[in-house]
Amino acid sequence: MAWNEPGGNNQDPWGGKRNNEGPPDLDEALKKFQDKLNGLFGGGKSKGPAGSGRGMSSTAVVVALVILALVYGFAGINIVNEQERAVVLRLGVYHTTFEPGLNWAPPLIDQVFPVNVTKVRLLSKTGQMLTEDLNIVEVNVSVQYSIADARDFVLQVRDPEGSLAQATESALRHVAGSSEMHEVLTEGRERIAVDIMGRLQNYIDTYDTGILVEKVNVEETNPPRDVQEAFDDVNRAREDEERKKNEAEAYAMDILPRARGMAQRVLEEAAAYKAQVVARAEGEAQRFEKLLAEYSRAPEVTRERLYLDAVQEVMANSSKVMIDVEGGNNMLYIPLDKIVQQSSAAVGQGAPMTARELDSKISEIVRREINSGRSRREGR
Incomplete structure (x- = not known):
């Protein structure tokens, strides 16, 4: 029969040796374990034998130590993101810098300071300053920066970003004080930004802040409000x-x-x-x-030809000819345009008149006029 049935001779694997072997009573085992824990932490005493109580107390201590060790180990796990670097101080002294990944640092001994080294941060600064030509201008600059050295950023300077702000103001006043007002307000702003960036990086490198200046922009430059209208003009x-x-x-x-x-x-x-x-x-x-x-x-033929060509060229540009007839009292008028038109009509509509024909026509008219003049003289 089973060990926990009536008449089983009180078979208990935790209470002592039994004559018949069998599985222990679960409820009774749990009760005894609870009594042991109560005795360990100052509770009531266990009802079992004295030897069993001391063994149970040692086991509980070991279990508690193992649990504490596991908790301590898990508490020291640090996960560093890809954008970060973690500065580790061991007992207040720099120990190492964790790279991205899974790292472990003993709690209560090491201090871990994660720093984002890829984020580009922005600092704006506005101030009034005196230019080289003794004019007051108001300048607004913005500084874009990132963390180049996590160790220096955490350990070297108490307030690195505050130091950056002060260095920015110092560099701005130095560069603006070395420039004229016209240059600061108009075309010299780009050069001023470059000069401020170089001087600012030199300052923060001297302080070992671990900051890298990415870019400096001169956002706005204005004259004092009292002279704003005149400046606008x-x-x-x-x-x-x-x-x-x-x-x-x-x-x-x-x-x-x-x-x-x-x-x-x-x-x-x-x-x-x-x-x-x-x-x-x-x-x-x-x-x-x-x-x-x-x-x-052939001199004769050539001479006549040249004469006719010359007459044709001259007559082509004149429509009237006046001839002083020898032996007469009147001036002879020859309308060449009419003659050419009549001759053209007689020969054919639109047919041109040659120089020889024109010369013959003129000669005929001249002879007719001379003969008519003689006839009139003889009649008188």
Whole structure:
């Protein structure tokens, strides 16, 4: 039968040796374990034998120590993010710097200070300062910075960001005090930002703050409010000056290419005229040389031909001819335009009149007028 059934001779594996072996009573075992714990922490005494109580107390102490060791071990685990570095102090003295990952530091012995070394932080500073030409300006600057050395940032300076603010103000006053007001308020702002950045980095490197200045921007520069209106007038005048300069440059860029183009065209026209005159002169010279050769062969024919060509050229540009008839008292008027029209109508509509025909027509008219004049004189 089972060890916990009636008549089982009180078989208890924790209470002493039994004649019959069997599984212990679970409820009774739990009760005895509770009594042992109560005795360990100052509770009631266990009802079991004295030897069993001392063994149970030693086991409980070991279990408690193991639990405390596990808790202590887990408490020392530190997880460092990828963006961070952790500075470790052991008993107040620098020990090491944890890299990203899982690290362990003994609690109550080590102090861990995580620092984000990738975050870009912003510091703004505004102040009024005196320029080189004894004018007061208000300057607003912003400083972008990050942590370059976590150890120096944590240990070397008590308040590194406060030191950065003071160094920024010092560098700003030094650079602005070495510049004129016009330069600070207008085109010199970029140069001022570069100078402030270099001087500021030198200051914080001297202090070993572990800070790296990424960029310095001069956000805003203004004159004092009392002279703001006058300064705005000066700015407007300067803008008008700049606008006039731009307009003049635009006009120059427009007129100069046009003038160069016109000059080039005149040069090309002159070159073309020169080539034309030279070619014409050479052609006339060749023509006269050929006429000379023809004149040497047939002088009479060539002379008449030249005369007729000259008459045709002259008469082509004149519509009226006045002839003083020899032996008469009247001036003879010959309407060449009418003669040409009549001759053209007689020969054919639109047919041109040659110089020889025109000469014959004029000669006929002259002879007719001379004969009519003689007849009138003889009748008298």
